Amino acid sequence: MKTKRFILQESEIPKQWYNILADMPNKPLPPVNPGTKQPLKAEDLYPVFCEECARQELNTTDRFIDIPEAVLEQYKNYRATPLVRAYGLEEALGTPAHIYFKNESVNPLGSHKLNSAIAQAYYAKQEGTTNITTETGAGQWGAALSYAAKAFGLEAAVYMVKISYEQKPYRRSIMQTFGAQVTASPSMSTKAGRKILTENPTHQGSLGTAISEAVELALNTPHCKYVLGSVLNHVCLHQTVIGLEAEKQMEMAGEYPDTVIACFGGGSNFSGLALPFLRHNILDGKKTRFIAAEPASCPKLTKGEFAYDFGDEAGYTPLLAMYTLGHTFRPANIHAGGLRYHGSGSIVAQLLKDGYIEAVDIEQLDSFKAGVLFARSEGIIPAPESCHAIAATVNEALKCKETGEEKVILFNLSGHGLVDMAAYDRYFSGDLANYNVSDEEIAANLAASGVVSI
Amino acid sequence: MKTKRFILQESEIPKQWYNILADMPNKPLPPVNPGTKQPLKAEDLYPVFCEECARQELNTTDRFIDIPEAVLEQYKNYRATPLVRAYGLEEALGTPAHIYFKNESVNPLGSHKLNSAIAQAYYAKQEGTTNITTETGAGQWGAALSYAAKAFGLEAAVYMVKISYEQKPYRRSIMQTFGAQVTASPSMSTKAGRKILTENPTHQGSLGTAISEAVELALNTPHCKYVLGSVLNHVCLHQTVIGLEAEKQMEMAGEYPDTVIACFGGGSNFSGLALPFLRHNILDGKKTRFIAAEPASCPKLTKGEFAYDFGDEAGYTPLLAMYTLGHTFRPANIHAGGLRYHGSGSIVAQLLKDGYIEAVDIEQLDSFKAGVLFARSEGIIPAPESCHAIAATVNEALKCKETGEEKVILFNLSGHGLVDMAAYDRYFSGDLANYNVSDEEIAANLAASGVVSI
Numbered sequence: 001m002k003t004k005r006f007i008l009q010e011s012e013i014p015k016q017w018y019n020i021l022a023d024m025p026n027k028p029l030p031p032v033n034p035g036t037k038q039p040l041k042a043e044d045l046y047p048v049f050c051e052e053c054a055r056q057e058l059n060t061t062d063r064f065i066d067i068p069e070a071v072l073e074q075y076k077n078y079r080a081t082p083l084v085r086a087y088g089l090e091e092a093l094g095t096p097a098h099i100y101f102k103n104e105s106v107n108p109l110g111s112h113k114l115n116s117a118i119a120q121a122y123y124a125k126q127e128g129t130t131n132i133t134t135e136t137g138a139g140q141w142g143a144a145l146s147y148a149a150k151a152f153g154l155e156a157a158v159y160m161v162k163i164s165y166e167q168k169p170y171r172r173s174i175m176q177t178f179g180a181q182v183t184a185s186p187s188m189s190t191k192a193g194r195k196i197l198t199e200n201p202t203h204q205g206s207l208g209t210a211i212s213e214a215v216e217l218a219l220n221t222p223h224c225k226y227v228l229g230s231v232l233n234h235v236c237l238h239q240t241v242i243g244l245e246a247e248k249q250m251e252m253a254g255e256y257p258d259t260v261i262a263c264f265g266g267g268s269n270f271s272g273l274a275l276p277f278l279r280h281n282i283l284d285g286k287k288t289r290f291i292a293a294e295p296a297s298c299p300k301l302t303k304g305e306f307a308y309d310f311g312d313e314a315g316y317t318p319l320l321a322m323y324t325l326g327h328t329f330r331p332a333n334i335h336a337g338g339l340r341y342h343g344s345g346s347i348v349a350q351l352l353k354d355g356y357i358e359a360v361d362i363e364q365l366d367s368f369k370a371g372v373l374f375a376r377s378e379g380i381i382p383a384p385e386s387c388h389a390i391a392a393t394v395n396e397a398l399k400c401k402e403t404g405e406e407k408v409i410l411f412n413l414s415g416h417g418l419v420d421m422a423a424y425d426r427y428f429s430g431d432l433a434n435y436n437v438s439d440e441e442i443a444a445n446l447a448a449s450g451v452v453s454i
Numbered sequence: 455m456k457t458k459r460f461i462l463q464e465s466e467i468p469k470q471w472y473n474i475l476a477d478m479p480n481k482p483l484p485p486v487n488p489g490t491k492q493p494l495k496a497e498d499l500y501p502v503f504c505e506e507c508a509r510q511e512l513n514t515t516d517r518f519i520d521i522p523e524a525v526l527e528q529y530k531n532y533r534a535t536p537l538v539r540a541y542g543l544e545e546a547l548g549t550p551a552h553i554y555f556k557n558e559s560v561n562p563l564g565s566h567k568l569n570s571a572i573a574q575a576y577y578a579k580q581e582g583t584t585n586i587t588t589e590t591g592a593g594q595w596g597a598a599l600s601y602a603a604k605a606f607g608l609e610a611a612v613y614m615v616k617i618s619y620e621q622k623p624y625r626r627s628i629m630q631t632f633g634a635q636v637t638a639s640p641s642m643s644t645k646a647g648r649k650i651l652t653e654n655p656t657h658q659g660s661l662g663t664a665i666s667e668a669v670e671l672a673l674n675t676p677h678c679k680y681v682l683g684s685v686l687n688h689v690c691l692h693q694t695v696i697g698l699e700a701e702k703q704m705e706m707a708g709e710y711p712d713t714v715i716a717c718f719g720g721g722s723n724f725s726g727l728a729l730p731f732l733r734h735n736i737l738d739g740k741k742t743r744f745i746a747a748e749p750a751s752c753p754k755l756t757k758g759e760f761a762y763d764f765g766d767e768a769g770y771t772p773l774l775a776m777y778t779l780g781h782t783f784r785p786a787n788i789h790a791g792g793l794r795y796h797g798s799g800s801i802v803a804q805l806l807k808d809g810y811i812e813a814v815d816i817e818q819l820d821s822f823k824a825g826v827l828f829a830r831s832e833g834i835i836p837a838p839e840s841c842h843a844i845a846a847t848v849n850e851a852l853k854c855k856e857t858g859e860e861k862v863i864l865f866n867l868s869g870h871g872l873v874d875m876a877a878y879d880r881y882f883s884g885d886l887a888n889y890n891v892s893d894e895e896i897a898a899n900l901a902a903s904g905v906v907s908i
Contacts, residue, residue: 174875379563419872
């Protein structure tokens with residue numbers, strides 16, 4: 001009988017994360033101070049971030065970084081996750097491609113986000129922090145962070161993007177079950193939120209807005225640090241546990257990926273799966289393609305500008321080198337809340353600029369169509385975010401059908417959609433639309449955001 | 455480092471189910487024809503059930519029954535499930551007990567129900583059936599059956615208990631994503647439904663009612679068979695894959711359970727975990743305790759009568775030997791929809807009568823309290839049904855704390871609660887109550903149901 005799921009024992013969970021900063025031919029541009037335009041040192045980030053995370057953010061020398069014992073203990077609650085050969089999807093498509101997916105949806109919180117939430121909560125606790133605060137889009141990161149905070153005895157305050165707060169009330173309930181305080185963002189509880197709401201009372205929120213509120217809370221609260229679920233280098237670092245496991249599992253399957261695909265919001269699940277494989281392109285001359293699948297409604301990688309921009313809407317963060325649509329960009333209310341972010345993170349931005357990765361835009365209806373096909377052929381209802389990776393995979397697999405090539409495609413199933421069924425309901429009732437952004441809108445928003453090109 | 459999750463490879467998934475009918479000292483009483491009172495033969499069940507399931511129902515000779523290859527292929531989508539040492543829960547309770555749980559919640563449909571859904575859909579397809587129909591309470595069984603039907607190319611029609619249909623709209627969405635037709639029960643689409651609704655227009659439904667509607671549809675539709683998610687012997691048989699895996703995994707952990715606990719609705723997850731271990735009590739003199747945790751609002755095992763009764767509200771089924779509250783019993787609208795059933799299934803009934811198993815009643819508020827404790831200490835939000843098993847486990851573990859005994863407790867985490875967050879919301883808002891049933895109510899209902907004592 002053919003093997004479907006490639007399973008690692010607990011003892012095979014990686015003991016180190018992979019830090020691609022050590023291997024990148026061109027290092028990503030550093031974050032800079034918006035006033036002085038000077039590159040930031042780790043110490044400059046300490047007021048907002050955990051100190052160890054700030055150091056990891058700028059560590060360009062250590063290729064591997066030890067995973068703390070207490071973090072590994074928590075990983076053992078759900079890792080290693082299975083690598084799965086998608087025989088059902090292959091058959092449904094009639095493709096000669098070999099399709100594999102890394103199944104992060106078996107995580108009890110529903111997505112890959114826990115991998116970094118645990119690490120950041122651990123460091124916060126180690127450094128004497130009592131409270132942590134963050135933003136969340138679809139609620140996957142907020143749910144993960146809420147559990148991680150509880151596991152290490154911290155209080156968590158989560159700003160949840162208002163449109164998701166309303167669309168996904170059960171993700172809010174999940175956070176509350178773990179004892180977190182959840183606020184719809186923009187809110188009247190912060191200066192940033194009040195400014196946005198007084199200018200635009202019907203503002204539906206975005207990750208950029210929620211970040212502003214959380215950062216403001218951290219800056220004004222003693223023993224409170226801000227934690228982020230994507231974008232930053234140290235988050236990508238923590239997520240590499242995904243790709244390091246997948247590497248071992250692809251070896252068990254006796255194959256190596258020709259193409260690696262993940263959906264793209266800020267870069268956490270994409271980086272987590274892709275970077276460990278990408279190092280072999282850099283170091284060992286492998287020719288694997290890496291495809292980031294972003295929503296057509298938020299196309300920073302394909303249509304954004306490589307520029308220094310703020311990570312949040314209010315402009316509280318340092319300036320980050322990213323592909324961006326402008327930090328004031330308001331993404332359409334698509335159901336893949338985790339992908340509604342204006343920028344890309346510095347590592348991925350540099351890799352895209354240097355030609356190591358590619359990006360494709362996926363329209364909302366195509367993403368759900370692919371998601372339903374996957375559900376019916378593999379038995380797992382994917383998160384709306386993950387549907388973008390599946391749609392890109394389907395496109396690649398259908399190209400193989402045309403050419404007859406037996407390519408090996410690996411994608412990241414970043415989460416399940418069981419808490420997103422309202423979105424599927426709307427899809428089936430014909431109530432969902434595509435939202436494409438014109439070049440003119442993007443240019444106008446970049447100008448309005450005052451983005452500094454590189 | 456201590457091992458937390460005990461993991462089997464795909465090759466270690468059991469290839470046979472365990473049929474306790476072959477080993478029981480007193481065989482369960484057979485189903486009888488309500489008119490003639492004669493025991494039924496397998497052929498008598500063919501008009502409603504798949505023929506192979508009917509034969510398995512009455513097979514008292516084969517101790518092990520081969521799992522068909524195509525069923526094993528589907529099991530590989532999610533099996534083997536992990537056995538987990540609940541270190542977090544042990545620590546939260548301060549108990550010397552060693553607590554393990556079999557984690558059926560990693561199943562992509564959210565519960566153990568898929569184990570039998572796949573088998574029944576497979577047999578239906580083999581026998582030339584094109585349509586299958588069933589009932590569902592909380593929606594876990596209906597979701598599993600919907601996927602299984604899709605996997606084998608069958609059309610599925612699901613009658614969902616009305617209260618759950620309203621409380622858990624997303625479970626309905628899950629079924630629809632897999633292409634099933636879902637109807638709130640009681641409905642006006644069947645004679646049984648119309649009778650109930652005209653007598654009581656506000657009837658909220660029960661598993662007994664929904665079974666009547668599904669059986670009626672099967673009887674009146676060509677090439678359509680009825681499939682059931684619990685109660686019957688062949689369902690318990692299919693679920694033994696849980697306990698057979700757990701046996702191997704407990705061996706990996708170097709322990710053997712002193713106590714095995716599962717929640718109890720009709721008996722599927724309880725039997726699945728318990729029966730493979732119980733055979734060692736029968737055959738090898740082991741002294742393991744087996745505890746069925748039922749809701750105090752539906753206490754058939756502790757307060758019901760051992761009697762012949764119908765499996766459904768309308769009286770379409772054969773008479774089954776069961777502990778029952780009477781087939782017209784209307785359980786309170788507790789959130790553990792999968793446990794709202796009046797009877798127990800013949801295997802468990804006989805084992806309870808013969809002293810092999812015990813039962814305890816759990817109140818709704820205690821079940822959620824235990825569920826929240828578990829979520830916060832293990833990171834998994836349990837299904838409201840599973841919360842009953844956790845509450846019973848907590849009680850046993852606290853007894854160990856008093857006595858200092860290091861007992862080994864194994865319970866079944868039959869499903870996760872991510873689609874049940876509305877119930878948790880109501881629990882946190884103080885909006886849930888306990889519903890206890892008095893002896894007088896039970897006696898009156900048994901009389902009204904015309905139950906025949908044994």
